[in-house]
Amino acid sequence: MNTFPKSEKLCGQLRIAALYKEGKRFTAFPMRVTFRQLPDSDEAPKVLIWAPKSLFKHAVDRNRLRRLMREAYRLNAEPLRTYCSENHYSFQLAFNYMDKELRSQEQISKAMQKAIKRLTELNNK
Numbered sequence: 001m002n003t004f005p006k007s008e009k010l011c012g013q014l015r016i017a018a019l020y021k022e023g024k025r026f027t028a029f030p031m032r033v034t035f036r037q038l039p040d041s042d043e044a045p046k047v048l049i050w051a052p053k054s055l056f057k058h059a060v061d062r063n064r065l066r067r068l069m070r071e072a073y074r075l076n077a078e079p080l081r082t083y084c085s086e087n088h089y090s091f092q093l094a095f096n097y098m099d100k101e102l103r104s105q106e107q108i109s110k111a112m113q114k115a116i117k118r119l120t121e122l123n124n125k
Helices: 013-022 059-076 078-087 105-124
Strands: 024-028 031-039 046-050 089-097
Touching (some): 013 089, 031 105, 059 089, 059 105, 078 089, 089 105
16 A cells, blocks of 8 residues: 555654654765664654755745655555564654755655665665
8 A cells, every 4th residue: 555644754853853863874875864663562654854054045945845655655565564563563653855966756765665664674684
């Protein structure tokens, strides 16, 4: 099911601050992924999508990047959801765009697939 409902969006200053403080990071260029694993939880993964104002001064560009990243997550999130439900884990995730230029939908989608694959591999160890 390719959806991105409100229940999967990471909200709240305390949760976001805890994610960045306690979370681990890796890069799936052009994105930096920050994640925090929550054991013994049957919730869906909570996701934050972020494009920095310091790199993209125009809101139009930031909105486009966030839209492309949300779409890439929506289309590729099913393996992560399945992994979480089978292993009774939940994740808090932040996808931060870090390249200085706009990328195409295909490039962002490939990076998202790589990031999701790496997340499941990191936790299988």
